[in-house]
Amino acid sequence: MTATDFVIVNALGQLDNPNTPAALAAAAQLNPAGGELSVDARAIAEAHASGLTAVNITLGYTMGDLPPYEHTLDEIAVWDGILDAHPDDLLKVRTAADIRRAHHERRIGVIYGFQNAVAVGEDPALVDSRVAGFAAAGVRVVQLTYNQANHLGDGSMATANRGLTPFGRRVVDALNDHRLMVDLSHSGENTCLDAARHSRQPVSVNHTGCRALADLPRNKTDEELRLVAERGGFVGIYFMPFLDPGGHATAADVVDHIVHAVDVCGEDHVGIGTDGGTTAVDDLGTYRAALAEHVAARRAAGVGAAGERADTYPFVVDLRGVDQFRDLARLLEKRGFRSERIEKILGRNFLDYADRVWSA
Template structure:
């Protein structure tokens, strides 16, 4: 069995069983101070085989002032990494991921899931890069100043500021992440960007026709740009929302068929520490889903009777289980190594290295 790097293009470092964690409280607004990066979090990440993970920090949704909130979030994560320096390392270059793999630490890539903190000020792109941000997603599900998210009804393309922002992100060698974007915004950004772009966590719309999944055209153009597509462990990979590990495999297989084996990986959108009490979690899930819908940030396919993860592809064994399933589908160790991490690292080499 393969023993290569495991790089999660979008994930979470948190113990969701802690009383005040994001998952335990079903909080609508991301606040990194609510994360619990404790001994179990670190131990589970190591036990899972994780090499590096892109985390979400900064403003995504809510009433906080985006720029100030984002700066505070970066400070919080700098402190978390400093407090766990034997186990975590802030990723600024592809070689930091290689060093993490060599040294048995976990690389932490700083990423945004909404670019509104730019607030029409392109100098902030350079500021965020200087602070260590390496991935910026243009939109969340709703529309913003750059373009439309997947749930925005008008499906506009990039706005004039969005076009300027994509150019500035490329100039700063920050990954342009098109997850959550509307189709026209995504296509515009792919065609405009001077560097390869990514969709760090998505599914394939050809298999499940939901707005959060990407069309074959989007997937193919990302690959042709030299970019990267990460498949998520989310309910959107099955039409009922009751997703299983086999569904994730089907989306990976389809993405490889469309994009080629050099451009597909994983972006789970979840943690490696399992929720221990699923019944208690389920009892509060309906309220959380309703809150997201009322705030206009929910996605089609989010329902109270489904989990925001794949129930049989979670916990410390999730990556090993996926590797087993891919091998059963006839994938070679070399192809599996690419999907589990090498493709993201190669993409990072193309974008982050001048």
Template sequence: MGVDIEDFIVINALGELDDPNAPASAAASGALAPTSAQLSINERALADAHASGVTAINVTLGYTLGDFPPYRHTLDEIRTWDAIIAAHPRDLMRIDSAAGIAEAKRQGRIGIIYGFQNAAAVEDRPERVAEFASLGVRIVQLTYNQANRIGDGSMAPGNRGLTPLGREVVEALNEQRVMVDLSHSGERTCLEAARVSAQPVSINHTGCRALVDLPRNKTDEELRLVASKGGFVGIYFMPFVNATGHATAADVVEHIAHAVDVCGEDHVGIGTDGAITAIDDLDAYRDRLAEQVARRQAAGASAAGERADTFPFVVDLRGVDQFRELARLLDERGFSSTRIEKILGLNFLNYAKAVWGA
């Protein structure tokens, strides 16, 4: 029979809304630090999102890396996404609360969750967290791969942990009921932030280091601590789930299964770190990818495991059927329909209720 996800709330805890085949898209440009203005949220991207069954997506906006002035660039990015949503009122809605996710499902619209992948825009002013929250930001990832003033990313050699400023930022995020996302963080930064946070924290897109020993994956200690405090762990559809970099859907299932064993079935979900619309010409994309990987490495922004010969997605788990295919594979693995529904979205929704309020 299989699992029908039609009635499920499906939440991508880190994803993209873009048609990577459009000439003007960020993916087509191969930019090192693409902006939200480069997204091609066209008829195909919207139709594919609806067809996939996704209810809500945490999209990356704001400063992540590059030569942009972090604070001003982040404000520009928020305005860009406000305009995107305003231009597509029948298709999109901004998510400001857990109740908004359920409402998006009821209305048949795609919920857009504003999230950062780097808190650098805060700079040395934790009070900016309140400003970002007032503008609709609901998730803030503390670091990208590099170190910043808040803590160390997964590729920072010092693994110095959370800084005094970082503790102030976590406190400000707690006060504003904004999710503290520890994806990309170094191990000490992750553990310390999880311990000092007064609210549950998340790792919205990661893999399990017990299965593949790469810095972007999280240790069992990190996973267990986040779950023990009521948090959420999203497994990504990325090359880091296989030691060769040539990841398959079966690898994603293994990481989900391991995370469930470590965290329990109430704390694990998905954060694909990718788009729904599939790239049509993989050969042409491979040529662009080699150049992009080289630029990321030169800029010190890449993670161990990023290579020119591997795609930054799972080839057999992409496109409009990616969530249905994952559900099918989890069903074959012996997961119950109830557990699969939790993984596809209910666990993130319950986490959102705990942080944002019902």
């Protein structure tokens, strides 16, 4: 089997064309609008060409001044419209069986996910109904925090490093009750450890790196990685600058972090969550100018992460575009990974994790 015969699941990624005028304009903003204008024919065609089976996309409130609950409902509606407009190419994922169906039918499974859970509100009495509503709308992944602190716990850049709050525990309970994935990407260390211990279901860190290799807050310690795996969870390694302390990560760094994560977690609990798409940026010079503005806005708003700089791309330059999964498979093979282990890394481990969490 070749890499594109495998089920390939990007545990956190994008499904857009970053080269459209709307996407380039959004790249310079702190609060870009929904992605409907850049989910175009090229983005879909190149997702197919890459061999991608399914991707967890980010929708709803993440940061900024928009009303979290209302904005999240609006973006769910936007993505429902995108999927309705492309029924032959895109499939809304509610179960692990839908990922298998997408693979069989050569469609792209779209997993609805949050990168901040504040849309549940602050009223404990509303938590269950809000989570139930999101689940009914097709949301399947809920990340508890972004980089900053919220009322559930601390993000990776919150210096207090609090653990999970009582409200956060209530939210985790509701996510467990409705069988949604509890994603601990971006969380502070104590929040991650507390949530992994408190959750009745296995938890995930869908896009991260290993702090043992690059000591930056967005990466997870071995203790965090090990606990997530021991409880049946999933760890996705991203293709991000945080894989290198200097901010200029390469494909070799991605492989190094995957190898380390497998050593810590075991080969059944590690995958990929690239935090990027399958359509590459065509004009890196123009993109770099927009990126500098975006990084500055994030820093001013207090939502940036250590390691973000105007000269660091939010992707790995030599591991992007339609060949990224095939290239990764070849690099892993050179590191001695057999075909079965590569298949697990590219998607089967996420699929097995989805079976454990989403199944009734």
